[in-house]
Amino acid sequence: MIFIDTRFEELARKNASFSDARYSFVKIHKSCMAGIIVSSKKYPPTNESFIKKHIADGSVFVSLVDKYTVEENAVRNLLEIGARNIIKVFLGTPVRKGGHVIIDDFLDMEEKEFLLEKAHLTAIGVGSFECPVYLLDVLLEEIAGFVLEKGDAGIYPAYVNYRIIDDWRNMVASMPLIGQERANALYRKYNGRSVIDVLVDLTDPDKNRSGFGLIVCERLREWFGIPDGFNIGLEWKGDE
Secondary structure (H helix, E strand, O other): OEEEEHHHOOHHHHOHHHHOOOEEEEOOOOOOOOOEEEOOOOOOOOOHHHHHHHHHOOOEEEEEEOOOOOOOOHHHHHHHOOOOEEEEEEEOOEEEEOOEEEEOOOEEEEHHHHHHHHHHHHHOOEEEEEEOHHHHHHHHHHHHHHHHHHOHHHOOOOOOOOOOOOOOHHHHHOOOOOHHHHHHHHHHHHOOOOHHHHHHHHOOHHHOOOHHHHHHHHHHHHHHOOOOOEOOOOOEOOOO
């Protein structure tokens, strides 16, 4: 089933496919800022409990960006509620002009910044597309095919030739938003220093004030249960 938030009901007027029975326009619960949820289940994501069930079932959460809804915090919200399969879709066809990427009349960004944004999304496991409205049904039905036929969005881990690592990389890799590649990069960066040094830095809000570093910091602090104003050693670091 493809659930579309009622904010985007106008899509049905621009693309006849959205009138099909496979699509359902519902008011997606406010705890989730997704514009679309592609699921193998039929229960509507209209309350927090159902949102959690969709996450557990491996549904795909789509953040839609158009001239009416520029949700800068949607991806962050989806990461915070634990969604595993997230896609950000810019509704429109990009035009490159004068070193800028322009999508309709809602996005005008330097090419470098646009590239970096997509790189950051990729780094945190979020797919991103630019898609005109008349092809959005094609994209969604392709995603639905994976969800319905293979489960959990048809996402399978790539083959990795693992070896036993007698250090903290595997432990850190298992933490939210880290993974093996980032753990390896941290190991090189910290040059064999103890894992507590790494965790102190990753969970320090003063060292992670923006971007992906801030998202990881907040997620790890929540995962470890670190209260506001304290460091990972539960020492008070707030204002005296």
